[in-house]
Amino acid sequence: MDLTTTYLGLELKHPVVASAGPLSQNVDGVKGLAEGGASAIVLYSLFEEQLRAEVARDEALIASHENASPEALDYFPANPITTKSAAYTYLSLVERSVNAVDVPIIASLNGADLGGWVEFARELADAGASAIELNIYFVPGDIATTGDVVAKRHLEIVAAVADAVRIPVSVKMSPYFSSPGNMALQLVDAGAAGLVLFNRFLQPDIDPETLRMDTSFDLSTPHEGRLPRTWIAALRNHTRASLAGSTGVETSDDVVKYLLAGADVVMTTASLIRHGRGYTAELVGGLHSWLVRKGFTSLDQMRGMVALPMVTDADAIERGGYVGAIQAAKERYGSL
Numbered sequence: 001m002d003l004t005t006t007y008l009g010l011e012l013k014h015p016v017v018a019s020a021g022p023l024s025q026n027v028d029g030v031k032g033l034a035e036g037g038a039s040a041i042v043l044y045s046l047f048e049e050q051l052r053a054e055v056a057r058d059e060a061l062i063a064s065h066e067n068a069s070p071e072a073l074d075y076f077p078a079n080p081i082t083t084k085s086a087a088y089t090y091l092s093l094v095e096r097s098v099n100a101v102d103v104p105i106i107a108s109l110n111g112a113d114l115g116g117w118v119e120f121a122r123e124l125a126d127a128g129a130s131a132i133e134l135n136i137y138f139v140p141g142d143i144a145t146t147g148d149v150v151a152k153r154h155l156e157i158v159a160a161v162a163d164a165v166r167i168p169v170s171v172k173m174s175p176y177f178s179s180p181g182n183m184a185l186q187l188v189d190a191g192a193a194g195l196v197l198f199n200r201f202l203q204p205d206i207d208p209e210t211l212r213m214d215t216s217f218d219l220s221t222p223h224e225g226r227l228p229r230t231w232i233a234a235l236r237n238h239t240r241a242s243l244a245g246s247t248g249v250e251t252s253d254d255v256v257k258y259l260l261a262g263a264d265v266v267m268t269t270a271s272l273i274r275h276g277r278g279y280t281a282e283l284v285g286g287l288h289s290w291l292v293r294k295g296f297t298s299l300d301q302m303r304g305m306v307a308l309p310m311v312t313d314a315d316a317i318e319r320g321g322y323v324g325a326i327q328a329a330k331e332r333y334g335s336l
Contacts, residue, residue, distance in 0.1 A: 001288055002298035005039075007242045007265045008131045008168040008194045010104045012039040014284050015299065016255060019196075019246055020045050020108040020133065020172075021269030023277060027096045034101035036277035037284055041105055042267065043097065045135055046090045046120075048111025087120065091127045098128035106131045106170075112138035114157055118164045125165045131193075134161060135172040139201060147178055154183070155190045162191025170194035170242065174201065175227055181234050194242030195235070196267065197228035219270040224248035229261040236262025236307035250274075252286020259287075262304035 003014040018038035023029050025044050033041050090107075097105045107129040109117055121132055136154050154171075162169045169191060175198040177183040184195050205214040225248025232243050242265070245258035249268035258266045272279050296302050 001291060002300075003284065003288065005264055005299055007040065007244065008106075008170055009242075010040065010130055010168075012104070012265065014039045014287070015259060015263070015265045016280050016283050016287075017244070017265045017267045018042060018272060018277075018280070019267035019269045020135065021273070023269060023272055024097075025093075027093065027100050029277075030093075030097040030105070031100055032277040033272070033280075034103050036272070037280035038103060038277075040103050040130075040265070041097070041101070042108050042133055043090075043093060043105065045108040045110035046086065048109070048113060048117065087123075091123055094124060094127040094129050098130075104130035106133050108133045108135055108172075109161075110135040110137055111157075112136065112153070114160055117157065118160050121161045121165050121169075125167045129167060131168045131170060132161065132165065133170045133172055133196060134158060134192075135199060136174075137199065137201070138174075151177065151183060151186070155186060158187055158190040158192050162193075168193035170196055170244070172196040172199045172246070174199050175231065176201070180231055181238075184231070184235055185239060188239055188241045192241060194244060194264075195239075196244040196246050197231055198247060200224075200247055219273060220247045220249075222248050222250045222254055225254055225257065229257055229263075232258065232263050233261040233304075233307045236304045237310040249283075252283050252290065255283050255287050256290050259299060259303050260306045262307040264303075 005012050005015045007015075007017070014037075016038065017040045018024065018033045020042040021044060023033060024041055030041055030043070094105060094107055105128065107124040107127075109121070109124075109132065111117060117134075124132055134157065136157055138150060138153055154173075158169065158171055171187050171192045171194070173180070173184065173187060173195055184197075187195065200220060202215060202217060205216075206212075207214045225245070228245055228247055232245055235243060243263050244265045244267050245261070245263035246267040248254060249258070249266060250271050255266045268283070271283070275282070291297075291299075291302070294302070
């Protein structure tokens with residue numbers, strides 16, 4: 001059975017990829033993911049705030065000694081990155097992971113401003129990363145911020161980073177744009193070689209006992225996979241960019257659903273946290289069994305089977321599906 005797939009121009013043994021998360025914070029964790037069967041590994045995200053804090057720290061150090069004698073300057077490190085900073089640690093993890101496993105290593109940057117991403121992206125490429133995933137987490141707290149400003153920020157970041165490196169850049173995008181499909185295509189035009197659908201934004205709850213916000217972060221559930229699959233199915237025949245399904249993967253059935261919608265790869269962390277790094281093999285095995293049972297001989301035969309056709313009234317299809325679902329719900333629950 002041919003399970004090979006291509007993602008961001010990378011040839012992978014199968015479509016199940018370990019997404020960014022706590023399981024890839026060190027080389028042993030990365031090795032465990034590779035040994036567990038992941039066809040590629042997205043490292044945990046380095047946050048823009050960490051880079052900014054280190055730049056500010058270095059500038060403050062230099063400023064505090066700017067009036068010292070010239071002879072004293074030789075006790076400054078020639079390159080601040082040689083200290084055990086978050087940036088150094090991350091670059092070291094990329095380099096050591098690339099040397100430790102035989103699957104592609106994808107670096108992940110998380111932020112909301114252009115900041116130091118461009119220069120650091122170059123360093124990630126030099127460290128051996130096969131690709132860079134941009135997790136643009138921009139939730140404007142200022143309610144006067146317009147959607148145009150949000151979209152422009154995304155496009156500026158993607159264009160700058162994609163232009164700075166020769167390795168492919170993907171974007172882990174949000175579903176909360178007014179037109180996610182159009183935004184996806186704009187991101188591709190700006191330089192994104194792939195799209196990861198979708199980022200999960202923090203949605204805090206309120207604790208009625210402590211009278212405070214609860215900012216705990218829960219693992220995704222299978223139900224959450226419906227939204228990204230909807231947009232993957234809509235985008236499949238309208239872009240040549242790689243599409244990755246992320247969120248809501250628990251069983252091999254979830255993997256199959258993403259592929260039928262048109263995903264090139266399916267990313268998961270939640271299921272590996274719940275069941276262990278070796279659970280990837282079970283997901284791949286379940287996919288293989290499904291393909292055999294359905295009479296397919298490769299992924300390409302079934303990928304995108306339920307994606308929206310290129311020539312169709314997509315708006316009418318979406319509206320028709322909504323109306324049909326509401327009517328079904330009335331019939332099912334109306335007599336209760």
